Amino acid sequence: MGGISMSSRPGTESATVWINAVEVTVPAGVSIAAALLSAGLSEFRRTPRRAEPRGLFCGMGSCYDCVVTVNGVTTRTCITPVTAGMRIETQGSDDQ
Amino acid sequence: MTRLQVDVAIVGAGPAGLAAAESAAAAGLKVVLVDENPRIGGQISRLPYSGAPTPLESSLLKKVQYLGQGVCFGRGKHGILWVHHKGQTVGIQARATVIATGARERVYPVEGWERVGVMTAGAAQTLVKGSGSFPFRRVVVAGTGPLLLATAAQLLRSGVDVAAVVDSARPGPRHWRHGLDVLWGGSILLQGAGYLATILSRRVPILFGSAVTRIDGVTADSGSVSAVQVDLVGPDGLPVPDRTIRIECDAVLLSQGFGSAVELVTQAGAELEWNAQSGTWQPIRTADFQTTVEGLYAVGDCAGVGGSQLSGLEGEIVGLALARRLGMNSGRRAAIRSRWLVGRLRSLNRFRRGMDGIFQPPLGAPVSPMAATIACRCQEVTVGEIRDALDLGAGTPAGIKMWTRAGMGACQGRTCDHIIDSLMRERAPSTPRTPPRPQFPVRPVPGVQLETAAFP
Numbered sequence: 001m002g003g004i005s006m007s008s009r010p011g012t013e014s015a016t017v018w019i020n021a022v023e024v025t026v027p028a029g030v031s032i033a034a035a036l037l038s039a040g041l042s043e044f045r046r047t048p049r050r051a052e053p054r055g056l057f058c059g060m061g062s063c064y065d066c067v068v069t070v071n072g073v074t075t076r077t078c079i080t081p082v083t084a085g086m087r088i089e090t091q092g093s094d095d096q
Numbered sequence: 097m098t099r100l101q102v103d104v105a106i107v108g109a110g111p112a113g114l115a116a117a118e119s120a121a122a123a124g125l126k127v128v129l130v131d132e133n134p135r136i137g138g139q140i141s142r143l144p145y146s147g148a149p150t151p152l153e154s155s156l157l158k159k160v161q162y163l164g165q166g167v168c169f170g171r172g173k174h175g176i177l178w179v180h181h182k183g184q185t186v187g188i189q190a191r192a193t194v195i196a197t198g199a200r201e202r203v204y205p206v207e208g209w210e211r212v213g214v215m216t217a218g219a220a221q222t223l224v225k226g227s228g229s230f231p232f233r234r235v236v237v238a239g240t241g242p243l244l245l246a247t248a249a250q251l252l253r254s255g256v257d258v259a260a261v262v263d264s265a266r267p268g269p270r271h272w273r274h275g276l277d278v279l280w281g282g283s284i285l286l287q288g289a290g291y292l293a294t295i296l297s298r299r300v301p302i303l304f305g306s307a308v309t310r311i312d313g314v315t316a317d318s319g320s321v322s323a324v325q326v327d328l329v330g331p332d333g334l335p336v337p338d339r340t341i342r343i344e345c346d347a348v349l350l351s352q353g354f355g356s357a358v359e360l361v362t363q364a365g366a367e368l369e370w371n372a373q374s375g376t377w378q379p380i381r382t383a384d385f386q387t388t389v390e391g392l393y394a395v396g397d398c399a400g401v402g403g404s405q406l407s408g409l410e411g412e413i414v415g416l417a418l419a420r421r422l423g424m425n426s427g428r429r430a431a432i433r434s435r436w437l438v439g440r441l442r443s444l445n446r447f448r449r450g451m452d453g454i455f456q457p458p459l460g461a462p463v464s465p466m467a468a469t470i471a472c473r474c475q476e477v478t479v480g481e482i483r484d485a486l487d488l489g490a491g492t493p494a495g496i497k498m499w500t501r502a503g504m505g506a507c508q509g510r511t512c513d514h515i516i517d518s519l520m521r522e523r524a525p526s527t528p529r530t531p532p533r534p535q536f537p538v539r540p541v542p543g544v545q546l547e548t549a550a551f552p
Contacts (some may be wrong), residue, residue, distance in 0.1 A: 003231045004224075004255045013146070022203025027227065034227035042212050042231075044321060051474040052318040055212040057473070057511075059219025061132050062200045063148075064506035064540075065473060073275055073542075078219070079133055079166075081145035 005038065012026065015084040032064050033059070034078035044068050044077060044090050098186045102128045102161070103422055105177050105190035107168045107360060112136020113196035114156065117217035118416025121159040122423040128188060130166040130179050138198055139218060141403050142225045169537035171364035175391060180541045192391050192418050195364075196411065197357040199376075199397035201243070202514050203350045204462070205469045205479060208311030216246035217351035224254045232347035236324050238262035238308045239351040240462075242288065247349060248300065249291035258300050259343050262326050264352075264462040266305040285467025305329055307462040309340075311348055319496040321346050327475055329462050352462075354401045355514055358536040361398065365389045373449070374401055375514070377531050384417040385410060395420070406444045413437050436511030464522065471519065472512040474505020479519065486523045492530060493517070 003044035015028035019039065033056050043053035044047040044066055052055060057065040061079040068077055104120045106113045109131035117129045127139045129136070135143045136153055143150065149157070156162075166181040177188040201216040203209065217237060224230050234257045235250045248261045295302060311328045313319030323344045327335035356376045362368060366387035368377040378400045379387045385395050396407035416434050419426045443484045465471070467480030485499040492511075495514050496502050502516055503509035509516075513532060520527050 003229070003233055003257075005229050005231060027229075029144060030227035030229075031145070031222075034223055034229060036233045037223070038227070038229055040231075047476055050318075052210065053212050053320070054210070054473075056215050056219055056223070057210075058200065058216050059222045060200065060427075060508060062512045063473065067506070078222070081134055 005066050015082055015086075017082060017084065017086040017088055019088045024084055028082065028084070030082060032070065032075070032082045032086070034067070035082040036068075036077065036088070036090070042089065068074060099186055100128055100161075100186060100188045102126045102188065102190050102242060103511055104128075104192050104194060104418055105188045106130065106194040106196060107177070108198055108396070108398070109133070109136040109140065109164075110196060110198050110396060110407065111404040111414065112411035113138070113194065114152075114400075115408045115411025116194050116196060116395060116415045116418075116463065117160045117411075118156060119412045120310065120418050121156075123415065123426055123430075125419060125424060127160040128163060128176075128190070129160050129170050130163045130181075130188075132165065132167050134164045139222075142222045143227065144226050144228075158200075167539050167541060168360060169539040169541050171360070171392075172337045172536070178537070179541075191422055192393065193364075194393045194395060194411075194414055195361045195387075195398060196396045196407070197360055197398040198392070199354040199356050199549030200408075200510060201351055202353045202355050203511070203516070204352055205237075205465045205471055205515055206308055206311060206350075206463075207466055207469045208305035208313060208321075209348075209350070210470045210473060211311055211321050213315045213347045215347070217243050217349045220256075220347070220349045221247055221250060224251065224256070227452075227469075230256050232253070233257065234345045235309065235347040235349055236258050236260050236262060236326075236345045237349045237351070238324070238326075239353075240264045241351055241353050243351045245288065245291040245295065245302075247345060249294040252294055252298055258295075259345050260326070260368070261295060261300060261302045262306050262308055262324075263302060263304050264307045264329060281472070290371060298477075303328075307335075308348065309335060309463055321348055324348055325461065333463060335463060338437070354397070354399060356398045357510075358398060358532070359508070359510070359534040361392065361394050362389060362532060363534045363536055363538050365393055366392060367392070370529050370531075371400060376401065384421075386416045399471065402444065404447045405449060406441065409437050409441050409444065471504065471515050472500070472502035472510070473536060475501040475503075475505050477502040482516065482519050486520060491520075491527070491536075493520070493532070496520075507542075508534065508538065 013028040014025045042055045044055045052064045052087050057063045058063050059078045063077045066077045103125040104127045106129045106284050117127050137143050156314045163181050166179045168179045179186040232489050236259050241368045307329050308324045310325040311325045314322045317346045324339050328339040330336050358450045361379050366379045379394045385393045402455040469479045481500050489498045490499045
């Protein structure tokens with residue numbers, strides 16, 4: 001994906017989470033948004049009207065574009081830390 | 097449901113809220129501090145989630161109760177502040193409430209801005225600061241305002257490839273007039289010079305008087321960012337013909353000024369006034385920063401965008417004022433400190449006015465958006481649909497909302513309020529300004545958490 005990556009930072013722990021029922025290892029202690037991006041996923045959901053992909057936009061919990069379902073709850077990925085064992089679902093149209 | 101009884105409740109743990117918490121607690125008051133984020137610091141600090149607590153955190157969290165990841169969704173009957181915290185509803189009864197909810201970046205719509213890879217400048221900074229990563233190969237930073245240069249410089253220093261900085265500001269004689277005011281900023285000015293030096297030394301082009309007019313994608317309809325079209329914008333707001341350039345990139349960072357987050361303070365009943373220079377609504381306040389609602393205070397960027405230093409001063413001043421109001425004998429030292437703070441506030445306010453003058457944010461898009469461009473991201477309402485509604489007589493933001501659903505999504509109009517306003521003003525420039533009227537709850541919360549007692 002290019003850019004700068006977390007693997008260049010020494011001592012970064014990882015966490016194993018489920019992304020769309022697939023077990024994935026992501027950096028721990030970062031936002032879910034950052035973790036998804038590091039796993040190569042930049043499209044987090046689809047819009048209700050046109051089914052268009054959305055992802056990170058405001059980065060501060062204001063726009064609700066970055067929401068995914070975490071353990072069954074609609075969650076703003078940009079302001080929520082990733083924790084081990086999270087069940088994250090990104091696909092499908094999210095009706096807020 | 098949990099009930100808390102405190103002297104002071106503070107919403108927002110950025111520079112203003114922290115300073116208020118610190119000075120109120122130092123005076124012996126019982127304080128609860130609420131913030132949506134897991135850690136204190138607000139947008140400017142963006143501490144990573146992992147890592148040891150900072151000295152400030154350790155010392156502060158011994159003196160105040162912190163409800164991190166607490167979403168304050170409104171102020172109800174009897175002045176109770178309602179917070180959704182870790183799946184629970186918390187009702188806070190406080191003798192005084194301080195709102196320090198800060199500001200958010202404003203983005204004006206441009207064709208393709210809904211593509212993945214387009215984000216605010218702040219979102220990029222948070223990614224880099226919070227996770228040490230920025231998985232985009234090449235970025236264009238566009239918009240206006242001091243945050244633009246700061247973001248570009250900080251990203252460059254972190255190793256990100258910045259293809260260009262596109263600034264709609266046009267440096268000119270206006271800048272000299274405000275130059276003197278800006279000198280009151282002191283160290284802030286030096287920081288700004290440093291940012292410029294970083295950008296220029298790495299030969300990143302800064303395109304002034306220009307704007308991104310289209311964002312292209314890897315696929316035409318909904319693909320993520322592949323390039324931007326940049327136009328030189330004439331004084332009439334129209335692109336200058338034959339001066340279009342195309343820059344390949346996979347991320348576009350947009351930053352076009354700030355809007356104060358007044359939802360909570362307005363829902364609580366406080367009156368607002370329009371600040372024409374910054375193009376934002378802000379709460380009417382006394383010298384002690386009390387709003388028109390008794391016992392409700394507002395400090396920091398939510399009461400007028402002024403930056404972190406100014407916010408910190410206001411926070412400390414309100415903490416001292418609350419100590420006096422709530423009967424804690426603060427003594428002579430506090431009075432001297434208050435006077436010094438107020439003096440320093442005056443200097444910083446002068447600096448802020450100078451900056452506003454130089455970096456005058458556009459109170460509308462730099463280039464008028466096309467009909468097919470999305471205006472309301474949440475509900476996918478286009479600029480054309482809003483213009484049609486205006487033509488058919490929807491004369492207010494509420495009317496536009498009823499007609500098109502614009503502003504009715506999860507973000508409750510936080511992303512599109514200024515966009516709708518600029519489209520209204522484009523049609524009828526002398527439309528009288530009406531303040532927003534956010535309803536309870538001011539944040540989406542799970543329905544099962546709402547208690548009937550909460551409804552104001």
